[in-house]
Amino acid sequence: MKSLRFRILVILAVVFLVSSFATWQISDSIARHVTHDFFEGSIRLQLDDARRAFEAGGSTALRQCLSEMDSAFPGTHYLLDAQGRDLISGIDRQQILSAGSGPRNHPSKVNGQFVIVRASADRKYYLLVIAPPPPSAAWVRFAPYFVLLTLAIVLLGWLLSIGIVSPLRRFALTVDRFGRGDLKARVQSKRKDEIGDLGRSFDSMADRIETLLTAERRLLQDVSHELRSPLARLSFAAELMKGATDPDDALERMQREIMRLSQLIDTLLEVTRMEGDFLSRETQRFSFSSLMQEVMSDCAFEAEARSIEIVSRIKGTRDMEGNPELIRRALENVVRNAIRFTQENSSIQFEANCDSSGIVVVVGDSGPGVPEELLTRIFDPFVRADESRDSSSGGGVGLGLSIARRAVLLHHGSISAKNLHPGLQLTITLPAAIAETASHSSS
Numbered sequence: 001m002k003s004l005r006f007r008i009l010v011i012l013a014v015v016f017l018v019s020s021f022a023t024w025q026i027s028d029s030i031a032r033h034v035t036h037d038f039f040e041g042s043i044r045l046q047l048d049d050a051r052r053a054f055e056a057g058g059s060t061a062l063r064q065c066l067s068e069m070d071s072a073f074p075g076t077h078y079l080l081d082a083q084g085r086d087l088i089s090g091i092d093r094q095q096i097l098s099a100g101s102g103p104r105n106h107p108s109k110v111n112g113q114f115v116i117v118r119a120s121a122d123r124k125y126y127l128l129v130i131a132p133p134p135p136s137a138a139w140v141r142f143a144p145y146f147v148l149l150t151l152a153i154v155l156l157g158w159l160l161s162i163g164i165v166s167p168l169r170r171f172a173l174t175v176d177r178f179g180r181g182d183l184k185a186r187v188q189s190k191r192k193d194e195i196g197d198l199g200r201s202f203d204s205m206a207d208r209i210e211t212l213l214t215a216e217r218r219l220l221q222d223v224s225h226e227l228r229s230p231l232a233r234l235s236f237a238a239e240l241m242k243g244a245t246d247p248d249d250a251l252e253r254m255q256r257e258i259m260r261l262s263q264l265i266d267t268l269l270e271v272t273r274m275e276g277d278f279l280s281r282e283t284q285r286f287s288f289s290s291l292m293q294e295v296m297s298d299c300a301f302e303a304e305a306r307s308i309e310i311v312s313r314i315k316g317t318r319d320m321e322g323n324p325e326l327i328r329r330a331l332e333n334v335v336r337n338a339i340r341f342t343q344e345n346s347s348i349q350f351e352a353n354c355d356s357s358g359i360v361v362v363v364g365d366s367g368p369g370v371p372e373e374l375l376t377r378i379f380d381p382f383v384r385a386d387e388s389r390d391s392s393s394g395g396g397v398g399l400g401l402s403i404a405r406r407a408v409l410l411h412h413g414s415i416s417a418k419n420l421h422p423g424l425q426l427t428i429t430l431p432a433a434i435a436e437t438a439s440h441s442s443s
Helices: 004-070 094-099 145-177 196-241 247-274 288-305 325-341 400-410 436-443
Strands: 074-078 108-110 113-119 126-131 284-287 309-315 319-322 347-355 358-365 414-419 425-432
Touching: 004 074, 004 113, 094 113, 094 126, 094 284, 113 247, 113 309, 145 196, 145 309, 284 288, 288 309, 288 325, 288 347, 288 358, 319 347, 325 347, 325 358, 325 400, 325 425, 400 425
Parallel strands: 309 347
Antiparallel strands: 074 126, 108 113, 113 126, 284 319, 347 358, 358 425, 414 425
């Protein structure tokens, strides 16, 4: 049985047959117990009436009494004496009397007739009832009901199988399409039962797989694009060294390109590590305020080199549970991005608000800003606001903000960007669910 629909129909048919047989047996047993007392009382009453009629009026009165019983009850009634002789006709019915004495007063079947025998308390009289069996075609009266019931069971089973098998077949086709490379294939089930839950779980899994595969393909394309330029420059520098009048200058150029390649590879490895399981990373409680002060101190040297002032305003103090190194890299990348694009002899605004609702960090620069269509894409790997910028002009490889976003998301936070005209403002929000006040932690 490979078809689930056929299996459901067979199971329902078996259940119907078993339940029908069990119902018949139970009903028959109940009917026997319920009607036994009534049947016995009726037979005893007939025996007493026939005896009183015979003793009071002889065979004539007995004939009248038995005739009335034959009209009122099915079968033919006889009253016999102790030797089994018919009290009306005098016929000896001892043989049929002996054959009709079944166990537990149950009727016996003799020559195709049901025979019922009951004796009086003093054993002087016997009531003999010979009744024809029920018509063999009596079941025909009930056959239409069984046919209708069977058809109803089959119809309900068919509808049930359709409701179960059809969505499973659609689900199997969707899984097959997804497995063949159609990453857009979705079940999109609106059912509220377990099959619907299964479909929604698959859709959620498919969304994650599509996102990961798409990001992987895009990352491979971007990596190949980013590696092409420094490798080309290395090849060019190697050619220059063959006939260069100043080999030291060509060697220095090659070393710079090698350093840039090494930096790019290290950054890519860091992104890959951050894509791993955050739960397996070491987490600890640390002071977020102290961490921000360290970041400001480290970035101050780079800012001073370009005559840029970092104006910081930090409100409140909080402790936080998480990975301090990831948070440090996120803050450093955001601040250094602002330093890179801020005009010289200007300032960067750094604000941090730590309260019961969470932590909000806002960094604003006075640079050229970002085109509106790139505001959400600047956090993707290798996306730069000005594609003409390369590593030599300080534009980086476009991974700093991507690393910052991943670090914030791993801590269940968010990061966004908006233009200030002029300048760009980046906002990092960390929810209160992962941050605890210093006073609470100390208690």
